[in-house]
Amino acid sequence: MNDDLMSAIRWNEDGLVPAIAQDAASGQVLMLAWMNREALAATVAEGRAVYWSRSRQRLWRKGEESGNVQQLKGLRLDCDGDTLLLAVEQVGGIACHTGRAHCFYRLLEDGNWTATEAVRRDPASLYGSAQGDEHE
């Protein structure tokens, strides 16, 4: 990405912006993660979602361990330039490190956070490491 495109973005004090990944076909919001300049440039160059892992302090190519890559189908910036919205094709149908289709599986219901989505695959089988492909 060129400097003009980058300069439209209002990075926070840590040099990051939130990036929402939405399933391009179903419209399901899959997850929210963070990008720095390098992650955004890699996302556009490679055509797949690349985030900045705040916990690991390194680039995180979504699906690098699990194979559940997010192919980039579209990229949008909001009105004040501080949030990105990615339209993606979620390879494997699993965005969440818990093995669920998406990360927003806890629904406020009858005064509780109720888990609403089935685990499609045992997380232990998704990852080689104990830490897994979590989105922080």
Place this chain on the structure above:
Amino acid sequence: MNDDLMSAIRWNEDGLVPAIAQDAASGQVLMLAWMNREALAATVAEGRAVYWSRSRQRLWRKGEESGNVQQLKGLRLDCDGDTLLLAVEQVGGIACHTGRAHCFYRLLEDGNWTATEAVRRDPASLYGSAQGDEHE
């Protein structure tokens, strides 16, 4: 909301979490704003989106000036508890302070951020003040 529900949430160092508002009917991601405990409690109690305005440092009842209230249809929390997803009915069909249906109207296209959504209403007619109902 009771303390158990609140304690599932991982607030950031400023006591905030990002909250994604999604149109309950169309699936369109409308905007991202921020909530603190008070905003979340008000959202649930009042059944409408109430955010924390970082620029104004006060609660911001979405639509308080414009009338473009977001009626709460569902509330979800992600796997690691640091992002909220609201399903809303967007009254007036305009979520963005620019007068557009949603805030993510800038699409990366041919190496530019291209404005893709029509302005449905002149922002000047939406707000009494110059600042407007922006989501910061």
